Amino acid sequence: MKKKQVLAVSSALMIGTTTALTGLPTPVMAQENTEVVQEAIVEENKTEQVPVEQETENAEVQEYATNKEQEKTAENAETLKEDLTEESTKQETPATPKKEVVTEDKTVEENKNTEVKAGSIAIDEAHFPNQAFRLFVETNFDKDKDKSLSKEEINNVTSMKIQERYNQEFTSIKGIEYFTNLQDLSLAAPLKELDLSKNTSLKNLEIIGLNMWGFDVSKNTNLKSLTADTHYTWYNIGNNPNLETVNVGNTNLWTTTEKNHFYFKDICKGIDISKITILQNGKLDKDTGIAYIDDVNKDFIYQYDCGTYKGGKKTLEITIHILGTSSLPDIFAEDVTLKVGDTFDPLKNVTASDFEDGPITLTRENIIENDVDTSRAGVYHVTYEVTDSEGKSSRKVITVTVEGSTDIPNTAPTISANDVTLNVGDTFNPLANVTATDKEDGTITLTKDNIIANDVDTSKAGTYHVTYKVTDKNGASSEKTITVTVKEKTTNKPVSPQQPQKPNKPTTPTKPSGQKNPVKTGDVTNVGLFASMFAGSTGALAVLFRKKRKRNRND
CATH class of the missing domain: 3.80.10 (Leucine-rich repeat, LRR (right-handed beta-alpha superhelix))
Known part of the structure; x- marks a missing residue:
């Protein structure tokens, strides 16, 4: 009978040790872990269960935890259903429009106000x-x-x-x-x-x-x-x-x-x-x-x-x-008409005369405007003004065209344009983010006339192309073709959460020989606590045995 009392005391000490190691009673810990799983599902809207490690000492504790988990799961599932219903209602009738999120394959909402359909x-x-x-x-x-x-x-x-x-x-x-x-x-x-x-x-x-x-x-x-x-x-x-x-x-x-x-x-x-x-x-x-x-x-x-x-x-x-x-x-x-590098004399072959004064000799003072630059191809103008002896004046404007010389190499323009990826229904502006520069002319302004081919149709998925052509003032041209990929629009529909799987009953580990109470490797805090509790229980047993022997002697 007293042997049974000793065993009961030892079992109580071991259960107390388990409680001290975990910090919570096993049923309470199982319930709390179940709540963590459900909260993770609700907050992240995912169906993937958060893994939770559970340890139990016997089948009765595990069954108790499982029952508690099922009750909590049912409660959380109902809460999740209500939350999803409320969220769906909010999406169908939003109080205020939300700003569209910019993704890699989607046009920014505000650009839709300035661009037109293909x-x-x-x-x-x-x-x-x-x-x-x-x-x-x-x-x-x-x-x-x-x-x-x-x-x-x-x-x-x-x-x-x-x-x-x-x-x-x-x-x-x-x-x-x-x-x-x-x-x-x-x-x-x-x-x-x-x-x-x-x-x-x-x-x-x-x-x-x-x-x-x-x-x-x-x-x-x-x-x-x-x-x-x-x-x-x-x-x-x-x-x-x-x-x-x-x-x-x-x-x-x-x-x-x-x-x-x-x-x-x-x-x-x-x-x-x-x-x-x-x-x-x-x-x-x-x-x-x-x-x-x-x-x-x-x-x-x-x-x-x-x-x-x-x-x-x-x-x-x-x-x-x-x-x-x-x-x-x-x-x-x-x-x-001149070539790049030619010499230009604005007074050459220019004459003036007046009915009363006769021929009028022209000088640099008769040139009131002259923007000719023979180092660069382009169209320029010279304006002359002549005044007679009575103070009456006349003006004349001529056009000077400077053409690119074949002796001077002319660099063709460079077109900067990248491939584009869109979703079905997106708007597409073929001139957006497309630029052109030229070594001689500088930045070239692009218009729709620079688009020589464009088969883009954003109403259906497919691969399309846009071809640009730019010509500089000297006649040098460049072409560039980009690929426009139109993809089917994908929508991420919320997935109903699945019922968490019932955890399997843990298998009681086989005690290694020579070691009564195996402890998890790496848990330094629990090892020390376990050693202290074990020493205490051993001391208590020793005291009980000494009292027993003393009684036997007295008997």
Whole structure:
């Protein structure tokens, strides 16, 4: 009986040792570890269970811990379900929009406000420089009001009527070249430039009130009807085989001559001198472009060759009314073309004369502007001014073109552009982060015209390409092609947490021979504590045995 008491005391001491080593009763520790597992699942939204090491001394303790774990797991699972439901509700009806997270394969949200979809054209200053025409395009053709023209919106434009004859801000319709399906154009505006060479589908053209001397429709080979009612000195219809109706009126001009002559290109910008034939009251020096008037009191009439129309020549007869004569000095100077490195004398082949004073000797003081630099290719200008004895002055501006010399090597431009990866539905701006530089010209500004190929379609996954081409002032060109990869958009859906697996019952380790109580290697603190407890239990046993022996002797 007393032997049983000794064994009971020893077992109690061993259980106390286990409690001291762990710091918590085994059932409590198992419950706490279960809570850690569940909290990790809820906070990280993962299904992977956090590993927890458990040690038990017997099957009863393990079963107790397992029951507690199941109860806690059920409770946490219900809590997790409520949390996930609440989070899902928040995602469906957010109180405030969240800023989009930037990832490697996703465009930043704010860039979507400035870029347009592939194939679309932004209604901005770069594509439509004239503000008045830009507003006209936005008002009439931007159906979805997104500040850009989609392919469908562009293709739907087959007719355009511009009635802005007295709007002095409407000076250009640059950007009209994007409307390649345009067939009918009625244009009344004080334009200073007009280029319809890209509108090859054009069939009917009416132009009124242009602030120009002429126009060229030779590239509009499908043109059937041409009506123009303004002061034109020339037009070109030499390549319009389908033209059926030509109606050009108001070809009367007024000018003041300098004494008895005038310089044709001063009053007829863009005119081809070689196509002029004098019909009345004068003659033309086709080498200098100077027209001499026989009688300043009569009209000067000439004929302009506009090309072939319906198998025969089409000509335009122009009448110039002479309003009077002027005694301003004359300056005779022609445009000059040079090579890089050539010597330029701004006074060479430049003369001046006055009706009253005769020939005027020119000096450096007569050159009031001169930006010519023959060390670099480019287009420059020289401005001359001459004053006669009566204080009357004249000015003349010539253009000096400096071309690249074949003797001096010219470095081709360098294009900097990297491959791009997008998700389906992302916007793509082919000019974003693309630059070009040239050794001679410096930084080159890129426009849509530098994109010579672009098959990118962000509506479906695939591999696409964009090719850029840049040409410097000397004619040297470079091309670069980048790859644009469009990937399917991946979404990370939350995964429902799995029920934690029931831990297996631990296997009671076999005690090594010669060692009663094995201790984990490396746990210095627990080893010392265990040794102290073991020594205490041994001492207690020794005391009990001594008392027993003493009683036996007394008996």
